[in-house]
Amino acid sequence: MISEDLLLLMNIAKVQAIVSRKFDSLSAHGLGVSDFVILYLLHNAPEFRMRRIDLADKIGLTASGVTRLLGPMEKTGLVTREANERDARVSYVVITSTGKKIFQEAKVTAERVAKDILSFKKNKSLRAISELLQELGGNIQ
Amino acid sequence: MISEDLLLLMNIAKVQAIVSRKFDSLSAHGLGVSDFVILYLLHNAPEFRMRRIDLADKIGLTASGVTRLLGPMEKTGLVTREANERDARVSYVVITSTGKKIFQEAKVTAERVAKDILSFKKNKSLRAISELLQELGGNIQ
DNA sequence: AAATATTACTTGATTACTCAAATATATCTC
DNA sequence: GAGATATATTTGAGTAATCAAGTAATATTT
Incomplete structure (x- = not known):
């Protein structure tokens, strides 16, 4: 009916x-x-800053999507914008100290959620992806 | 900094x-x-029909999301709505013959895309998920 | 150095969802 | 069999993205 590849995706x-x-x-x-x-x-970037385009690439979204996400984050003071002296097309995104603080707090929550989702994993070594997906609810067949 | 679990997600x-x-x-x-x-x-369901709630569950979205998706699909004649005689809360979604035809056409495209995305996989046996994700562009660290 | 192409980013219009609440029906409990 | 609870679906309001097109600056070609 349908390939394993398509099913996996x-x-x-x-x-x-x-x-x-x-x-x-x-x-x-x-x-x-x-x-x-x-x-x-x-938080992990050199000098706590990245170009928007590199951020987009790293997170897997489009440049447009990154622009939309950063708007509210600038407004709430999590990040700021900084120009590049050599290239006026570029504007860096820099995490603020507020941003760092909020990240640390949110990390606790995120780690708890992640642990909860993957709790079944225990100490077994890495499984094949389809088994993992199966256990995570990926059971389309 | 951050757990492998969170990184995986x-x-x-x-x-x-x-x-x-x-x-x-x-x-x-x-x-x-x-x-x-x-x-x-x-297409694969018994009698080509499912309850909306089961569809939601199977696809991994909320019932609300399914309602929103089905609206346009009804309008374009890919699916129709059928009542359940025993339970008036339920309405089945049924794929139409147009829907089946469009599915078969789209499947060709989808299979091509899937094959393209996973082309590197070749005949190797299933790899560990993080390697797979890595190759698919999941390289956040 | 002028013309062309490329890059970085933003914007307008749209899509694909979410949650919380509402509605309607069915099922349980006493 | 009345009242309380649970289930299936829809709706209102909002968020998180997309693409295509636009702007502005830089880099390349001629």
Whole structure:
């Protein structure tokens, strides 16, 4: 009927939909999942800054999507904007100290959710992806 | 800094974002990814019909989301609505012959995209999920 | 150095969802 | 069999993204 490849990709989509709803608890910190990942990336970036385009690439969204996400984050003071002296097209995103603080707080929540989702994993070594997806609710066949 | 579990989930999100953009080619058939999956599930369901709630569960979305998706699909004649004689709360979704035809056409496209995305997989046996995600662009660290 | 192409980013219009609440029906409990 | 609870679905309001097109600056070609 349908290939294993296509099935796998449909199941990744399903798992992601389920998982992203579980991360709704990040909203207690005023963050969506993508906001959290952005803060994570900036927190680990050299000088706490990245170009928008590199951020987009790293997080797997389009430049447009990143622009939309950053708007509210600038407004609430999680990140700021800084120009590049050599190239006026570029504007860096920099995480603020508020951003770092919120990230640390949200990380606790996110880790708890992640642990909860993957709790069945225990000490077994890494399984094949389809088994993992199966256990995560990816059971389209 | 951050657990492997959380990293894994962030990478699933990233991969899904990348993959779903690649499936944009389904729009040539007037479908989004979720529309395609709905048609697939109905196509394989007994009597080509499912309750909305079961569809939601199977696809991994909320009942609300399913309602929103089905509206346009009813309008374009891919599916119809049928009542349950025993339980007036329930309305079945049934795939139409048009829906079946469009599904078969879209399946060709979807299979091509899936094959393209997973082409590197070749005949190797299933790899561990993080390696797979890595190859799919899930390289957040 | 002028013309062309490329890159970084933003914007307008749209889609695909979410949650919380509402509605309607069915099922349980006493 | 009346009242309380549970289930299936829809709706209102909002969020998180998309693409295509636009702007502005830089880099490349001629």
